[in-house]
Amino acid sequence: xxxxxxxxxxxxxxxxxxxxxxxxxxxxxxxxxxxxxxxxxxxxxxxxxxxxxxxxxxxxxxxxxxxxxxxxxxxxxxxxxxxxxxxxxxxxxxxxxxxxxxxxxxxxxxxxxxxxxxxx
Numbered sequence: 327x328x329x330x331x332x333x334x335x336x337x338x339x340x341x342x343x344x345x346x347x348x349x350x351x352x353x354x355x356x357x358x359x360x361x362x363x364x365x366x367x368x369x370x371x372x373x374x375x376x377x378x379x380x381x382x383x384x385x386x387x388x389x390x391x392x393x394x395x396x397x398x399x400x401x402x403x404x405x406x407x408x409x410x411x412x413x414x415x416x417x418x419x420x421x422x423x424x425x426x427x428x429x430x431x432x433x434x435x436x437x438x439x440x441x442x443x444x445x446x
Contacts, residue, residue, distance in 0.1 A: 359384035
């Protein structure tokens with residue numbers, strides 16, 4: 327049988343210190359400057375810097391390399407107004423559409439529609 331552990335007793339002062347530390351770290355990591363350079367923000371938070379000092383240093387640091395933005399710069403805009411792919415010449419897609427229409431007609435003829443099942 328496992329021995330039960332006693333709960334750790336935390337005093338009010340310790341609890342306040344823990345909360346203060348969490349708020350400090352969160353303040354650094356979630357700041358606009360911290361989100362621009364998350365690795366550096368984490369390092370600063372772990373080093374014990376206060377929030378204002380860390381934010382000031384992060385504001386001066388160049389933003390971290392973002393692979394997504396680098397790829398967008400390299401590839402350029404994708405042009406969302408470009409023509410979509412036409413699948414009407416795809417025989418498999420055409421057959422699936424034909425089957426879908428046939429099944430819908432059969433279900434309607436037999437009264438097996440979704441609304442008919444909901445009434446039963």
